[in-house]
Amino acid sequence: MSDPTLFQYVLGLADDQLVLGHRLSQWTGRAPILEEELALGNIALDLIGQARGLYQYAGALEGAGRDEDALAYHRDARGYLNLTLVEQPNGDFAQTIARQLFYTAMALPFWQAMTASTDQRLAAVAAKAEKETAYHLRHATEWTARLGDGTDESHRRMQAAINQLWAFTGELFEMIAAEAGLAAAGIAPDRKTLRAAWDRTIDATLSDASLTRPDDSWMAEGGRDGLHGEDLGHMLAEMQSLQRMHPGLQW
Amino acid sequence: MVVATETAWAAVSSVSDPELPPLTIADLGVLRGVDADASGRIIVRITPTYSGCPAMTVIQMEIETALAKAGIKNARVETELAPAWSSADISAEGRAKLAHMGIAPPPGPGASVTCPRCESTVTEELSRFGATACKSLWRCTSCLEPFEAFKAL
Ligand SMILES: [Zn+2]
Numbered sequence: 001m002s003d004p005t006l007f008q009y010v011l012g013l014a015d016d017q018l019v020l021g022h023r024l025s026q027w028t029g030r031a032p033i034l035e036e037e038l039a040l041g042n043i044a045l046d047l048i049g050q051a052r053g054l055y056q057y058a059g060a061l062e063g064a065g066r067d068e069d070a071l072a073y074h075r076d077a078r079g080y081l082n083l084t085l086v087e088q089p090n091g092d093f094a095q096t097i098a099r100q101l102f103y104t105a106m107a108l109p110f111w112q113a114m115t116a117s118t119d120q121r122l123a124a125v126a127a128k129a130e131k132e133t134a135y136h137l138r139h140a141t142e143w144t145a146r147l148g149d150g151t152d153e154s155h156r157r158m159q160a161a162i163n164q165l166w167a168f169t170g171e172l173f174e175m176i177a178a179e180a181g182l183a184a185a186g187i188a189p190d191r192k193t194l195r196a197a198w199d200r201t202i203d204a205t206l207s208d209a210s211l212t213r214p215d216d217s218w219m220a221e222g223g224r225d226g227l228h229g230e231d232l233g234h235m236l237a238e239m240q241s242l243q244r245m246h247p248g249l250q251w
Numbered sequence: 252m253v254v255a256t257e258t259a260w261a262a263v264s265s266v267s268d269p270e271l272p273p274l275t276i277a278d279l280g281v282l283r284g285v286d287a288d289a290s291g292r293i294i295v296r297i298t299p300t301y302s303g304c305p306a307m308t309v310i311q312m313e314i315e316t317a318l319a320k321a322g323i324k325n326a327r328v329e330t331e332l333a334p335a336w337s338s339a340d341i342s343a344e345g346r347a348k349l350a351h352m353g354i355a356p357p358p359g360p361g362a363s364v365t366c367p368r369c370e371s372t373v374t375e376e377l378s379r380f381g382a383t384a385c386k387s388l389w390r391c392t393s394c395l396e397p398f399e400a401f402k403a404l
Contacts, residue, residue, distance in 0.1 A: 038378070039380035120333065125302075131335065
């Protein structure tokens with residue numbers, strides 16, 4: 001089986017889940033409270049589990065013998081096709097929550113739409129991801145409200161995080177060249193149709209949290225073409241160090 | 252052939268979930284089926300509760316061990332995602348074992364979580380995320396005891 005177009009698309013989805021999952025796993029041992037230690041770790045596990053299913057499929061679509069580990073551990077940042085939003089550093093807890101909110105408000109309608117994909121492997125991954133993502137979104141919206149309506153300091157930080165990450169939200173609805181064809185074939189959701197649901201979630205959450213929606217201005221792009229900030233390189237260097245030193249190492 | 256699949260089922264259905272040892276993978280609905288292919292090779296089908304469930308690797312190894320002990324060679328364990336696992340797949344026996352462990356079984360649609368100690372339905376959620384992906388933290392407002400609940404998924 002070799003399908004370069006679908007391979008590239010599925011690889012981008014897998015990279016979104018892995019990069020965000022790895023970012024969240026970096027909170028392990030550093031979360032503000034024990035409850036969050038468990039929550040962020042569980043969300044990270046869900047995302048990495050979803051990534052594995054997608055990498056296994058991507059490997060089959062590529063047909064070049066690369067398995068999930070080869071795809072995750074033996075590509076450098078230039079080869080990663082994730083959205084630039086998910087690679088943004090954890091920052092303070094508010095920045096992590098803003099990143100979760102922006103991504104997950106897109107991911108929930110995305111996976112819901114994907115459950116109807118004509119591609120059975122993608123529909124199967126989506127059916128699990130949809131249920132898990134619903135929990136992740138509740139986590140993000142509740143924390144946004146708690147921080148936005150909390151103290152002056154938590155409100156200031158939450159608004160600063162929203163403002164800082166806003167420039168990475170335009171890319172959530174960008175389609176790669178091949179994606180329009182996949183959408184027309186019923187394989188992939190049309191990202192433009194996700195925008196209304198995202199706007200509703202974001203507007204309701206921000207207003208509930210007494211936060212202000214930033215004005216649209218310059219938007220980052222290029223993640224799907226492998227153009228990333230240097231933070232992703234640092235993250236991958238740490239994540240991949242063991243496999244780079246001992247290729248093929250197994251536990 | 253039928254005898255081989257029955258032997259295989261008997262061997263693998265008693266494999267425990269490493270995170271909830273009193274429950275077997277059959278109780279949880281993680282074990283989907285045991286079949287034989289045209290050549291007589293045994294195929295065990297399992298499904299993960301959560302996409303990232305770290306217990307799946309251990310479960311797969313324990314299935315292989317259980318088959319080997321039962322004298323079944325050359326079997327294959329397949330993971331299937333569709334249809335997605337649901338907490339409604341937990342058997343009545345599995346639900347009873349959860350309650351016995353002090354873990355509230357997953358509530359049905361619209362139902363409230365029942366305290367596993369005093370059976371009160373007046374309970375409140377403390378955190379949606381517990382020690383494992385499949386559990387959340389609750390407190391009973393009648394007996395005031397905190398407890399874990401298996402999440403409805
Ligand atoms: Zn009670």
